[in-house]
Amino acid sequence: MDNNVRNFWKAVTKIILLSMTFISPVIVFANYHTGYYYGHAPPNGVSAYIRTWNYNFAGQHFYVNYICVYLSAGFNWWFSTGFCKDYRQNYQLKYFVEKSDRNGAPGPEWISSPTPVSGTYYTYFVEKMSGSNWKAYVIGKYSKTKSLNPYAAADYGALVETTTSSIRIDGSHFNYISAKPGTGDWYLWEDKYNVITPPDSPYGLTTPHTYEFYAYGGG
């Protein structure tokens, strides 16, 4: 009888392992996020000082560090900029700008030159200009102005995104995350708002300040 019980559990284990082989591709395709959203929308922009990092991976995957303006939660619209490493860009580190609004989501616009340097920090801005125009830029590196419809910020985000948990994100560091309430200065994100985006497992977040985080895990 003991052997029969043992055989039964062996069979169950085989079934589970075999099933996982088929189901795992479904899990792999989901994107993973970790970082902050602000829970507040000063009208004129968001910026962050972000470390560029380089992790080698294979396959049709990407990772991205970016800031974004949320335009609508009900339609899922936003405007973002940051750096990425993407199989579609031959695994080269690139700056990018991307928008999703009433006209659609054409996908990321990659900046061919210059390119971000691993280990270097850059300050990224998404700033409201006149009318419906928003400008995404790093001073001295690139600048792209897009007309957004709708043109009002509903919230802001500062995020790390990957397409597979096999990408290790330990180099991620966002600091001096700021928003621009008026026409003048930028202000660090304040403590009184609810800011943490719960990290998607297996990733984690270290949060020294409301305006700073380190993301880690994966690989």
Next chain:
Amino acid sequence: MTKLMGLRGYWWIISALLVIIISSTGFLLYLSNDLEQESPLSEGYTPPSLMDLGFAISFDEAKTNLNKIGFNLYLPSNLPDNLTPTVAWTTSTQRASYVFVFSKSGSRNLETAELIMELIPSSSLIFYREKETDILTEINGWEVFMCEDAYVGFKEYATKYGTQYAKLICVRIGSLNYLFRAEPSITMNELIDVVKSMKLAS
């Protein structure tokens, strides 16, 4: 001994059935997900949906919370085709940031609901006219923007309705923009009637 052999036989039949069921389900999911990879929706870097980070409350609670922070809430009093209010999603009760869900089936899912109404604080209308088919007008003395081809950035919406587009009306009442998204079978006239029926929630 025969009894034990019989038991073992059952285990293998059950095991085989489980393998077939789980494997085929997994494979079908894999195929459907693989097809989604072809969609333009999956090509971008997509931040998590804001309301994925939020929580659901009742319409009454939302109204009470909004009143506490100095906002009046207007709600439609006339809804098309058996739609009923289900929940209001928010990320904070301290902000005028909500998505109200209306559904035929009682669904709380804002990605796929037939009708939603989102609040975005702004003292001006947040849309501008950029196409000939866009309409800027007034309803009940409120500023209104409307269009029939607003892109929806949720895969679930595209899967359910077979299109990535929805009808949109944005109406500004005071310092709040009320942004309506209606699925394709709701006509623009029905949606206009929804806006016309908006009343201060009591």
